[in-house]
Amino acid sequence: MTIKYYILCVIFLSSYLQLAWLVNPGFRTAITEKGFEYIVQVGLPILEAQLNNIKIPDQHGDYHSPIGKIHWDLTDIHMGSITIPKAAIKTGTAGLTVSASGISLSGGGAHWHYKTNVIFPISDSGSADIGTSGTSLSVTVKIGKDAKGHATLSSSACQFSIGSLSIHFHGGASWLYNLFDSEIESAIKSSLNGQICEQATQAINTQGNKALESLPVQVNIDETALVDYSIVQDPIFTTQYMETEHKGEFFSRTKPHEASISPVVLPGVGSPTRMLYIWLTTYIANTAGIVYDEAGELKTTITPDEVPSSIPIKLNTASFKVIIPALYNKYPNMNMTLLLQATTPPVMTVNPKGVNVTVFGDVDVCVYDSKNNNKITPAFNLSVIVYTNISLSVKEEGNTPYVIGKANFIGAKFSLTYSSIGNFDAKLLQGAVNFLCQAYVIKELNKYGAAGLEIPLIDGVQLINPEIKFGTGYITIDTDINYKPSEEIRARTDEVEIVI
Template sequence: MVRATFLLAFALFCSVSAPNPGFRTEITQKGLDYVRQIGIPILEEKLKSIDIPKVTGEADSPIGTVSYYAENLVGSHLVIPSSALTVVPNVGLEIAAKEISMLVTGKWHYRRNGWPHIEGTGTFDVTVSDVSLSIIVIVGADASGQPNVSSKSCEFNIGHMSIDFHGTGSWFYNLFSNVISNDVKGVIEKSVCNLATKEISVEANAALSTLPIVEKVSSFSEINFELISAPVFNESYLQTFHKGEFLYVPHPVQVPYQPTSLPPASPSSRMMTIWLTDYIANSAGFVYQDANVLHLNVTQNMLPSNLPIQLNTSSFKYFLPTLYEKYPNLPMQLFVNATAPPYLNISKSSVNLTFPGEVTVFVADNGIIINTFTLGIIMHGTVHIALRQNGTKEIIYGNATYLKSDITLLHSNIGHIDVTKLESAVNALCLLVAVPYLNVKYGAPGIQIPSIDGASFVDPVITQGQDYVRIDTDIHYDSSLKKSGFVQLKSSEESPLDI
């Protein structure tokens, strides 16, 4: 059942109760039906080759008490024509099947206990039909947040069973076949349950253990998807809760805010619903600010050649006359630096990005870099959120569109500066340099939605709400598709930018 648990594992990883999760999923009955569609044939195949333990006992017969045993029992030709996978509210999942049939073959032997020791041996065939199966599975997490499953109960109830003996003295065996049948029936029921629960508890957990609790995003950052509470089992869906938080690897620090509450689960016609809060992006902003990587040194070779404004004091003659007068026709450099973490706000109608920072303007005079003035800047933009596939991986990413900037003068070494005259130049540089750089460096790589091998989205639909993005999707599973593990997503080279 390793592959049979693919969608369950996908749901578990695509799952906390911190108080609020940064990442939440629901798997619907349609999704569970797909798990059943994929998993039952695998279970059926596993149970076709079941080895059943030796049966021994004693029975009264017309010739006295006899000892008997049945060995080399092998189950075959198991068929499961009807099955279901459903949620048991507040408990877990139930794998149920009915009208199961199977054949069992084996060897028999009997021996009279008293003298004379009459004995016989031969083979037998067992036909089992009208069988029902019920397995209750509990889904949880270990101390590290790794998802796991265990079997709470198993019932394999044989409705009808007939046994035919062949060989020397088989007519005699048939005289007390009811006694033997009950023993064989019991051991078949126990053996099938043992194999089924082992397949779930051992094989499924082996598959779940390969799912990354923490995914590396860069050399200094990672995102934590651990389960923070046990899944919730409702009448119509399975709901899971995950941390969904970026961490700064060299010096982990608690993000100074928490995810907001997500809406209650709502009906979906798809197999799975995935909720991503803006807390994920904002925890990333906090980490990247803490790592001191949110800065950009803008030089002339990064600007499009057809841009009317070039990084030369001559281009700023109108905007900054005092700069031109003091440093005529000299090359300039801009150092853009974040002063606080960027902040993303998602609403039903838009996704807004605020990026507070500073821009320090330098002039190069005969190899000497001169600090001329510093502006405070708050960039505003909107973000389009989308999905793409990268091989077998599902990536959610963003692309920012620049709107405007609020600027103030923080410091000047060249006297008074009228910042209102700089607004158009700053907007042009933000539009054509800063925001494209942010998109390439941080937006386009996106984050990988965790999944197990072979699972991919089918026709996903993204909707937005207050503080969250919701993905409703069907799932396709192809067991032939195997991932080689997490592959770090890399952005393009930082400079020059091709704009």
């Protein structure tokens, strides 16, 4: 019984850990109601353009008047202009609800015609102008994800209401067409009420999904690595924000596999005051370290010709004659080479005070043995731990924001792990080790840090006054945004005719 209970506990714990693995994101965003309100106002012209040039089907009817039956036709009905003065957005558990009121629709150039055969044939024709007032529209949008982690958008509910509709006829006998103008108004109003939601939701779905297509799921960093930003679960909606959780993991482009580490648990969003919040966990950087380490990228060889002439210490045993006499005595006046390589992936840690990266590596010191055809011979090996802190900032390049880092050297600890020249006091190498760390290890870190990590955003979104803050195991970027729809999205609104 005890063994069975133990096994059940292990199974339960394993399932829990697997679930936590799936849920905890490496990258998270939250766009607030304030952010959505801004995007809606910027997007109103696009929605107006999509709903302009509405063509209503031709209307026909028979009106039984005191003088007999009158057959009427209203054709070529175009609502050529729609104006949405303002819109509001609310976030809730069902998704996003965009509502607009005070909408006005207007159109001219419709052709009317009537005829009657009461005593003798009477017919007439002319043009008509149509307008609405007190019109409102409300659309609820659901944002989810597909099987590949792409964001998806769909409209789940829509309400459209016309307060009043008026028709102004031009030409013909006004006393006659005034008899049945209310019937025509009712027919047009019914047509609009019944079908315009379909066009509004189609416009929102089309443009919304087009915008979401620009949200990157995978970003190629270089020939070695890519970062996976796929959405790991459906977005979470509250009354204050929409939250999206992303994988946020580096993968090898040639031999991808899941990392053996997992992301930290991120805190709640809290009470947001900015438009957009972005969380970047150490999981992203540490999986990057794993990928580059496994690819053999975290190593470099330093030869004598690579040491700048301004540096007094040269890679020759003569430069170490005083510090390590045994090296010079065994290999007098011989050139040296250094192999610096990571022994395990670098580790990034973040706490409220800042960001640190610790590098674990070896320094193999070798000589060109002139007595043996310049064969490279190991002299000694140092195990080194390099401590750095990282300064972070956000830069924009080609309308794409990046988080970039600059490493600053704190110090290094090292120990002698191998020697072919006998024991010596390795502490005397502290200055040389510090120089190596600053000149080469920090340089390598800054190579990756300067390239930066792309922040995945919809095309046209720019960060305004981003502020970086530190937590335990993560950083946040609190920012407002500027949105300028891409030319492709704007082009799709041109010359659109909507037939209902």
